[in-house]
Amino acid sequence: MSKGIGRRTFLRGTLGGAAVSIGLPFLDVFLNTNGDAMAATGAPLPRRFGTWFFGCGMNPSRWDPSTEGTDWTLTPELMPIEPMREHMNILSGYSVLLNGEANQVHRTGVFGSLCGGAPKSTDSVEGPTLDVLISDAVGTRTRFRSLEMAATGNPRHSNSLRDASNINPAETSALGLYTRIFGPGFADPNAAEFTPDPNVLLRKSALSIVTEDRKRLERQLGHNDRARLDQYFTALRQLEQQLVLQLKKPPPLEACSIPGAPVDLPADTEIDNVIGNHALMAQVLALALACDQTRVFNMQFSDRASSLRMPGTTDTHHTLTHEEPRDPLLGYQPKATVFVQKSMEAWTQFAQILHAVPEGDGTLLDNCLVMAHSETSEANTHSVVGMPFMTAGRAGGRIRTGVHVSGAGETCSRVGLTLQQAMGLNVGQWGTDQNQTDRAISEILV
Helix, strand or coil: CCCCCCCCCCEEEEECCEEEEEEECCCCEEEEECCCCCCCCCCCCCEEEEEEEEECCCHHHHHCCCCCCCCCCCCHHHHHHHHHHHHHHHHHHHHHECCCCCCCCCCHHHCCCCCCCCCCCCCCCCCCCCHHHHHHHHCCCCCCCEEECCCCCCCCCCCCCCEEEEEEEECCCCHHHHHHHHHCCCCCCCCCCCCCCHHHHHCCCCHHHCCCHHHHCCCCHHHHHHHHHHHHHHHHHHHHHHHHHHCCCCCCCCCCCCCCCCCCCCHHHHHHHHHHHHHHHHHHHHHHCCCCEEEEEEEHHCCCCCEEECCCCCCCCHHHHHHCCCCCCCCCHHHHHHHHHHHHHHHHHHHHHHHHEEECCECHHEEEEEEECCCCCCHCCCCCCCCCEEEEEECCCCCCCCEEECCCCCCCCHHHHHHHHEEEEECCCCCCCCEEEEECCCCCCC
């Protein structure tokens, strides 16, 4: 390893008297000759864990594959994942088992999945969520223990919690997430509140602030690392340029008129806005993961009881699942099902963004394990039987991908136990009461 360059090297500068630091991706100079472990310690590249949530489920007959193993056929509602199929797993048929507990609609499914047991009351959960358990083990040495994001623009749209009274609020915009990660790295601990000014930061650009440190570092790197660093800086600058547009007032349009505000619905739950915000937040997150700023994250594409809506209407996804008639020929609700399609497209895009970042001898996604899930199977009946689960990434070689496994009604705690073991936690059983299990899903574990 070159003298003076270590894994904890940061590019530094100052802005308005505050320190700004930018982490570095895992360059060849940090790695062994195989590109799969740290040169200094022999430790493998870090594994990251994340959740990706979409509300109001799917149509089981159109989502669940009919065959298991690797030779399964894409169903209509899984068609969008085709480009990333070999990097994903489909886990169908897993349920939150109830034994006298009420099915608290839009709540039992998500916290039963994330906490390993059906909540016994409307204000209780059965312990920390999966991401908190995993961050306790792998997230204590990074700048951020975890990052929570809500593409819907509502900080309360978060499923991450240590207990019912300690919920981790979500970042609500790509700009806010960028400012948090790449903004001034030091805040006065005595200040009552600290809010970096994105206008100042983006006008200057984080990259221009650390120019001198960047030049010094590049003089010490080989050709491949300089190219890798240039790719990283290009991605960061392109992202900054996209975010700058959010700071500018759009030009007036004579034909544009402001419609009446939808009742009780924030404007940013319009599907196109959510998709755009989600994509930008995923790009910021990918850079944060590549620079080891965090190893645990939670992305909410839509909220529980999905409030997503199409442009020009106040009808939400959730409303449609209950009020739209089922088409007698199609056998499902076509307008509501559009949101399932959009969700699967967004999930695929999220995985593609992580997969596009080179890391070591593979990609960032190869060193991630992301669980996509919902709070119900069929939203019309609020069912917590046969809920949809998917994973993306190989967890640094601990997960086999391209597989479909059917749980056939077994507890979804098997999913959570498997993910914890893949992330290196020493846990032999997980879950509570009838949802407790000691059976991991061996079909996807390496």
